[in-house]
Amino acid sequence: MSGYFNIFLRSTISFIVLLFITRLMGRKHRSELTFFDHVVSITIGSIIASVAVDRSIKTIDSIIATTVWGVLPILVGYISMKNLFFRKIVDSEPLIIIQNGTINDKNMAKSRYHIGDLLMQLRQKNVFDITEVEFAILEPNGDLSVLKKPQYNTVTTKDLNIPTNYKGLMTELIINGQIMRYHLKMINVDIEWLLNQLKMRNITNVNDVIFAALQTDGQLYIALKNKIT
Secondary structure, three states: OHHHHHHHHHHHHHHHHHHHHHHHHOOOOHHHOOHHHHHHHHHHHHHHHHHHHOOOOOHHHHHHHHHHHHHHHHHHHHHHHHOHHHHHHHHOOOEEEEEOOEEOHHHHHHOOOOHHHHHHHHHHOOOOOHHHEEEEEEOOOOOEEEEEOHHHOOOOOOOOOOOOOOOOOOEEEEEOOEEOHHHHHHOOOOHHHHHHHHHHOOOOOHHHEEEEEEOOOOOEEEEEOOEEO
């Protein structure tokens, strides 16, 4: 029983220390957490979990380690508020992924941000057509901030009593130089048609294409390195 009681006691102490540290670190909405915040949280959790079951670890050692890991992020946060350069080192800085309607492939590579992730986050912002985007900025916490082109801002056609046409989803044809063969079959075209479309735009290498999609109006959207056709 003494062994079980020891685990109970160590777990209780660890819980109290964790509660104190979380209160000390302050409140932060989950969506505001950066990668650094997640790493700190995981590390503190690992220390707390280890001391609860590993009797070879002294309780006082774990308390000191947890306190250090709790106080240092507070100190880092304080310095970050005072020093912009230090903040960029710790939290990184926002990266422009789409600028003036053009995909910035250099920033995508810099942040290891996949075109599929971009399309997913645009859909989460109710943007299903990439041509509607003026600016898209990848925030340090991984969120995507989107500014639509003026003509796509939310003045509804219903408010203006204007009849509307159906606007469905774009059909993705090329992603990072890879041809989506299944999507070609869906729209009853073949690779030859797609390659001819590229040649008409003086594109001879599919690998130069970051993203290509067929819009519902029949227009082909193609994004190259820092260029849109």
